[in-house]
Amino acid sequence: MELPVSAVGKSTSCRGVAFESNCDKLRLTAPPALSQSGQSGRWVWIPRSQNKDLFNIPPLNHYLERTMSRSSSHFCDLDLTEGAGEENQLQDLEEKGEPCHLEKQNKVADTEKQDQAPKPAKPRKASRLSIILLDxxxxxxxxxxxxxxxxxxxxxxxxxxxxxxxxxxxxxxxxxxxxxxxxxxxRSEAFLRVVFGLAVKLFGRPWVPLFLKTAITSFLQSxxxxxxxxxxxxxxxxxxxxxxxxxxxxxxxxxxxxxxxxxxxxxxxxxxxxxxxxxxxxxxxxxxxxxxxxxxxxxxxxxxxxxxxxxxxxxxxxxxxxxxxxxxxxxxxxxxxxxxxxxxxxxTVSRVPVKVSSTSNHASIIKFEGGVQAGLLGRISPSPLSEWHAFGIISNGEKEHMMLAGAVGDFTKSLVSNPPNYLWVRKLHFAGLPYLINLYKKVVVVATGSGICVFLSFLLQPAAAEVCLVWVAKGIKENFGKEIMDMVGGYSKDKVIVHDTAILGRPNVAKMSVEAAKNWGAEVVIVTSNPEGSRDVVNACKASGIPAFGPIWDS
Known part of the structure; x- marks a missing residue:
């Protein structure tokens, strides 16, 4: 099932590249069965003007609060531009049945700005390093x-x-x-692969108490x-x-x-x-x-x-x-x-052929031969003695696997601008926090941006745990492409929340994660985001009595 995403009005990608849409032909409607429900996890259906297919986007209006996490250069971040505010106002006009004209929307925005009192200066935000080490x-x-x-x-x-x-x-x-x-x-990837495997084999059983599983997860992560x-x-x-x-x-x-x-x-x-x-x-x-x-x-x-x-x-x-x-x-x-x-x-280091395709200027998909077990990560390098980069592996466990690389550094940007035919890889894949999903019975996984890649294998192949996905990203169709959208769209609809910030605005991811975990009855929440976003989700879940884990600075 395809998950096409259409921008409303003017939208921007994670790097500020503008996309155009014909907003005059787009109307936001909801089926009668859903229009009376304000529960999270429900779906709003939006027909496209030139495509009769329907696509799903959850109505998460009560989540649309600006998160306390600040933006950074990481592709998993949810950057906001001035266009994001215009999108939200435009969507409001559409819901009221008013004409979809950008000029009218801008006048409304200008009037609102004049009526508002001057905003107090924002408090100084902590640096990314202090978030990683102290917060x-x-x-x-x-x-x-x-x-x-x-x-x-x-x-x-x-x-x-x-x-x-x-x-x-x-x-x-x-x-x-x-x-x-x-x-x-x-730090031995071979030794830790054995340790993680034994931990899942011995303690990933229904009768093992949850506190013991979370203690093992905390220890192995740290x-x-x-x-x-x-x-x-x-x-x-x-x-x-x-x-x-x-x-x-x-x-x-x-x-x-x-x-x-x-x-x-x-x-x-x-x-x-x-x-x-x-x-x-x-x-x-x-x-x-x-x-x-x-x-x-x-x-x-x-x-x-x-x-x-x-x-x-x-x-x-x-x-x-x-x-x-x-x-x-x-x-x-x-x-x-x-x-x-x-x-x-x-x-196990080897130089292997790869197929690199770019969904946009912001991400690339790297394909390799051979299926890989869900939850494992891999390392690739353009020059094995100088630098190695770890990525989550996407695989259905059969003939091939792939990595989704956000263009945030010199190497990952070169994958888009000058895609290679060969890369150095370590064929010994290693286990990390995502692998420990197999310890639990029901898990909510929360991803922002390209952080989705580390969880996609659990959607594509059978896993010990029942996985429910919350994915928040900007410009999903433009930045991640049809292949990634089909992987998410092929999963059970009642276990997925996809929030495109280019259409729905920026949500409070922490609040969304807590309510998703409660609605789905999850044992634990696992998040992949930038340090600030991961911290907010983990803290919010723990405050609600839900065990939660996210990457730490020395993961």
């Missing part, structure tokens, strides 16, 4: 995991330095390597807190190990101290590059620095393990590594596991 809460699960892990390491360090934990003092370098192992596992904390802890342990080595230089040769010091420097550089301010403002710098310093540190870690394992403090010489019972050393096995989890995703 999501000072005591989030992510930050609590960070503090718990860091506290445990600090306590162990204090006990070691005061002589109450002799094992820690003798093996300070091993504790540093152990923290590196933990942070590597928390394992990045353990990753960050272990990075800081590994630096602390390595500093402690170096201090002990410098105090006992007779049994610690300069080569080992030099290698350990270099590893420490690389870990510090990597951690500084991952600092939220740097990561937010200079993401490419963060990504490349994190990758290459990590690889260099891993290579030096192997040198450190070989030197420390083969060194004989009695003779002060280096012996045969293979004859030194290296397989009995914990540091060797830790380093081997670290190498495996880091190397495994790179073994």
């Amino acid at each position: 999501q809460g000072l005591f989030t699960v992510y930050k609590r995991l960070f503090m718990v892990c860091l506290t445990l390491n600090i306590v162990a360090l204090i006990l070691s330095s005061t002589g109450h934990f002799p094992y820690g003092k003798r093996n300070a370098a091993l504790f540093a390597i152990g923290n590196i192992l933990a942070l590597s596992l928390c 394992v990045g807190g353990i990753h960050s904390s272990c990075g800081v802890s590994s630096i602390a342990w390595l500093v402690y190990a170096l201090v002990l080595s410098l105090k006992d230089r007779e049994n610690n040769p300069p080569e080992i101290i030099a290698v350990a010091s270099t590893i420490l420097s690389l870990l510090c550089i990597s951690s500084l590059a991952a600092f939220p301010l740097v990561r937010h403002l200079h993401h490419n710098v963060f990504e490349r620095t994190h990758r290459f310093t990590g690889w260099a540190a891993l290579g030096l870690l192997w040198i450190f393990v070989v030197l420390t394992t083969s060194y004989n403090p009695n003779s002060k010489t280096y012996g045969n590594f293979w004859g030194s019972n290296f397989y009995k050393k914990q540091g060797f096995w830790f380093t081997l596991i670290i190498t495996t989890v880091i190397l495994l995703p790179w073994l």
